[in-house]
Amino acid sequence: MNTATPLDLRAKIRLYWLLTKPLQSGLLLATGLAGYMSARCPVFNLDTLLGLAGSLFLAIAGSTILNMWWDRDIDACMRRTQSRPTSAGLLDPREVLRVGLIVSALGIGWAVGIDARYGLLVFAGLFFDVVVYSIWLKRRTCWSIVWGGVSGAMPILAGRALGVGAVDWIGITLALGVLFWIPTHTLTFSMKFAADYQAAGVPTFPSTYGLGVTRAAIALSSVLAALAMILAGYGIGMAWGFLRLLGVLSAGLLLLAFAITFRPSEHINFSLFKYASLYMLAAMILVVMDVLS
Amino acid sequence: MKPSPLDRVLLLLTAILASYQVAIGIEGVGTFSILAYTIGFGILLIAILLILILGLEVLELPAVVIVSTLLPVSLAVGLVGQYLPTWRVPSLIGAGIGLLAVALTRRPRAPAWAAMVVVALVHGVSGLVLFSLPIVLVLSGYTKYAFLLVSLGSALIGLLGLLLTFLRRGRPKTDLFRYLPTLFFLLTLCFTLGFAFR
Numbered sequence: 001m002n003t004a005t006p007l008d009l010r011a012k013i014r015l016y017w018l019l020t021k022p023l024q025s026g027l028l029l030a031t032g033l034a035g036y037m038s039a040r041c042p043v044f045n046l047d048t049l050l051g052l053a054g055s056l057f058l059a060i061a062g063s064t065i066l067n068m069w070w071d072r073d074i075d076a077c078m079r080r081t082q083s084r085p086t087s088a089g090l091l092d093p094r095e096v097l098r099v100g101l102i103v104s105a106l107g108i109g110w111a112v113g114i115d116a117r118y119g120l121l122v123f124a125g126l127f128f129d130v131v132v133y134s135i136w137l138k139r140r141t142c143w144s145i146v147w148g149g150v151s152g153a154m155p156i157l158a159g160r161a162l163g164v165g166a167v168d169w170i171g172i173t174l175a176l177g178v179l180f181w182i183p184t185h186t187l188t189f190s191m192k193f194a195a196d197y198q199a200a201g202v203p204t205f206p207s208t209y210g211l212g213v214t215r216a217a218i219a220l221s222s223v224l225a226a227l228a229m230i231l232a233g234y235g236i237g238m239a240w241g242f243l244r245l246l247g248v249l250s251a252g253l254l255l256l257a258f259a260i261t262f263r264p265s266e267h268i269n270f271s272l273f274k275y276a277s278l279y280m281l282a283a284m285i286l287v288v289m290d291v292l293s
Numbered sequence: 294m295k296p297s298p299l300d301r302v303l304l305l306l307t308a309i310l311a312s313y314q315v316a317i318g319i320e321g322v323g324t325f326s327i328l329a330y331t332i333g334f335g336i337l338l339i340a341i342l343l344i345l346i347l348g349l350e351v352l353e354l355p356a357v358v359i360v361s362t363l364l365p366v367s368l369a370v371g372l373v374g375q376y377l378p379t380w381r382v383p384s385l386i387g388a389g390i391g392l393l394a395v396a397l398t399r400r401p402r403a404p405a406w407a408a409m410v411v412v413a414l415v416h417g418v419s420g421l422v423l424f425s426l427p428i429v430l431v432l433s434g435y436t437k438y439a440f441l442l443v444s445l446g447s448a449l450i451g452l453l454g455l456l457l458t459f460l461r462r463g464r465p466k467t468d469l470f471r472y473l474p475t476l477f478f479l480l481t482l483c484f485t486l487g488f489a490f491r
Contacts, residue, residue, distance in 0.1 A: 244331050248338055255339065
């Protein structure tokens with residue numbers, strides 16, 4: 001009896017799980033679910049809710065696996081990413097490509113099966129992330145993050161569109177909130193690991209325009225993200241109490257964004273990076289709580 | 294210094310209580326007081342989140358003096374606005390002047406004694422209002438006994454201010470940091486319960 005195979009399979013599943021970037025995928029999934037619930041549709045329609053969660057998770061995980069496959073050469077040059085299963089050579093690249101394509105196809109297929117419009121938006125997210133951001137622009141221009149942001153904004157737009165049956169201004173504003181939030185998150189990251197990106201030859205805002213412009217961009221995108229989230233909250237019809245709380249959390253984001261502009265330090269940079277994730281998660285929880293309350 | 298796991302739980306509970314106060318706990322007290330309380334509990338919430346992210350050293354930043362002044366001042370203004378509406382405008386003007394004075398005396402060229410006197414004065418007046426007004430309201434039958442918890446909470450804010458002053462005076466950080474999460478939790482709990490059962 002061969003006991004090596006199940007162990008190998010478990011190890012492989014664990015490696016593929018790491019390739020899906022569970023925290024990042026979980027946060028994007030949370031935005032999709034919040035977008036759906038923001039429609040105030042019957043959110044306990046278990047079939048649709050499970051379908052949304054499953055299809056979105058597969059599509060996000062699939063696109064992340066494909067990104068990891070494509071970027072394995074530059075990941076190997078960066079200290080932060082060189083231990084990833086793809087860059088460390090722990091998985092066969094052809095197999096990673098196959099798995100990425102299958103998982104993505106399953107996610108898109110499931111999404112289209114639920115609703116064609118929803119499926120199209122989920123596909124757009126995957127296309128912008130893998131083809132436009134990773135394959136086409138990431139190694140050419142630091143502005144690639146805009147397209148990365150567009151793909152990151154698709155889950156919330158898709159969720160909202162599935163809930164209301166249309167792409168409405170609230171969905172677009174929610175998507176803009178995520179789109180403007182992403183530079184706050186990624187630019188602080190690219191400042192922290194500037195040397196890594198330089199070693200890999202990936203153009204970033206800090207290496208192209210300098211730290212001053214990058215900090216200004218972070219501040220501006222934080223202001224726009226906060227405004228968009230508050231406007232979307234108002235549009236959804238969020239209770240005043242929850243809107244106040246969203247305003248307070250947005251004020252925290254703005255405070256750190258201005259601190260990084262006028263009193264820059266590694267500490268502030270790190271705290272903004274962490275706070276930005278917390279902010280988005282809290283905003284999504286508020287949307288859901290408002291609907292459920 | 295990173296908070297211990299127990300301290301992190303206390304800080305998380307504090308953040309949840311402060312969030313509850315901003316979102317639900319202050320409903321129905323009038324726009325003026327809602328705004329003032331939102332500033333007070335909002336500052337508390339952001340401070341706790343920053344402590345959770347950055348550690349307790351965040352309390353050593355120079356801006357903490359201004360921010361920690363804003364906390365009792367905004368809560369005191371909210372309380373005055375809610376229970377002594379005729380004093381609303383004077384309290385707002387007083388708070389504005391006080392905060393402006395604190396900000397101006399933090400400038401590098403301002404004499405150290407002026408900074409100390411102004412902070413002590415602004416903290417003292419707002420602390421006195423925050424401590425004594427609930428007692429007066431309870432004794433005169435306007436509110437239930439539970440509202441005395443707001444006085445207790447304001448006393449704890451005073452204690453917090455004292456600890457922060459010790460911190461700036463160079464007392465051992467580890468000793469002081471040990472008490473801060475518990476203090477934050479207790480003062481927020483007092484305010485939450487005091488407002489809930491008023």
